[in-house]
Structures are given as C-alpha cells and as structure tokens.
Amino acid sequence: MEFKVEPAGDVAVIVIPAETLEMKNIQDFKDNIVSHLEGHKKIVFDLGRLNFIDSSGCGSLSFCMRTMKEKEDGSNIYLCCANNQVSATFRLIRLNRVFDIFETRDDAINAFTN
C-alpha cells in the first residue's frame, strides 16, 4: 500500500488509498505507514476513499495513534472525511474518544495550527 503525503505547512496529510481497511490488508497498511508515523509530528489521515472499516482496521488506527504517543513529543493524528458508515463504526467502539475526527481536511489542518 503506497501513501500519498500532501504537506500543509508542518502538517502531513496522508490519504488512505484503500477502499476498505480490514483483515486482508491491515498488515500491508501497518508495514507501510510506520515510516510516515516516524517522520512526522502532525498527521491528518484523509479517509475519504474508505467505504468500509472493520475491527482490525480500527485496531490499526489505534496502533498508529499509540505509535505517535510513544514518541512523547506531542505527536498526534487527526482523522477527516470519514463517510457515514465509517463514522458510525468508530462510534460503535467509541474510537471518537481517542481520535479527533473532522468532517473536512481543512478543519483537521486548522485544528493543528490553531
């Protein structure tokens, strides 16, 4: 899985390229996202292409957040552009308690800079 990184000042906007994040591709996701987590302090995951996420996909997002927190330098990830189903899945497991989730990319970027 290749990630497109779009810089917005010191914020790295990473577009999740897959339509689903689930058991069949989460290892590919985790293997390839790690270098981006290490290389940036402020990350926005753009979930606009995602139309399905399962529990393992939610777990892989938790993995990303934990990786950032373990750096202990204020690193953080915001999420944006999740569709109704993906957002509802996050609410079912209360992932919205650990991630700030924004409707638009600009809202997420502005939240970092404000």
Add this chain to the structure above:
Amino acid sequence: MRAKLSISSCFEELSRLRTFVRDFCIDKIQGPHDEETIWKLELAAHEAAANVIEHAYDGHKEQRLVIEIELTGAQQILLKIFHFGKPFSPPAGPSSCVENLQNRGYGLTLLRESMDEVKYLQDEKGENCIYLLKNLST
C-alpha cells in the same frame, strides 16, 4: 424468505459475503431504518466470519463457511454462520477498552453493538453456528 452462501475461509471472500448480505437486505427490508440496519448486518456478518477464519480455522484457507440469512415472520433478520472449526466461547468481563489503544479485540464489541442477539452454538455433530439476530423495528 431465506438465502444461502458458501465461502472459503480466506479474508478476500469477505467482500462477497458483505455483498450477499447487502443484496438480500435491500431486496427484503423496507422502512425508515434501512441503511443503518443494512450496514450493521454487513458489519456483523463480516466480523463473525473474520473471527471464524482467524480463530476457528487458524487462518487455513481451504476450509468452508456457510452463511444463511433469513427474514423471519417476526420482522427480524436472522444470520447464521456455520463452520467446523474450533468452537468459541466469548470471554467474560468487559469489552476491550479503546482508550488503551489496543491493536485488536474490538470485534466482539462491534458484534454486540450492531446486533440484538449473538449466540455461539454447537450441535451434536460438532458443527458450530454463530447466531446473529437483528430486529427490524430497532
């Protein structure tokens, strides 16, 4: 009204399972709660089958799962997932806590939160059945 699907025990088959559930529900469910009910059924079927593949069959791809879906007379959608893998007993105690930022363990929570009833059954021949029930009125 009932339909049946057989899939092999590999994760790549789960999109076919979700399409099967979605297509049945679109055809049979009418009313104001359509879309939310349908995606919860898709999600539950996916999670239950993924658990079978990973844990009951230890990831072996040559096994089979049989899925039956039914609209009952009591306006419920009943999903049954049959397999001959290792039986499962859900752990006692609280669900995984997302604040702990665990990698795994959210599947059972998603199942319980999206369905009205979840049961793990086994018959005398050793065939296991994951029983998922969704009331269409909720």
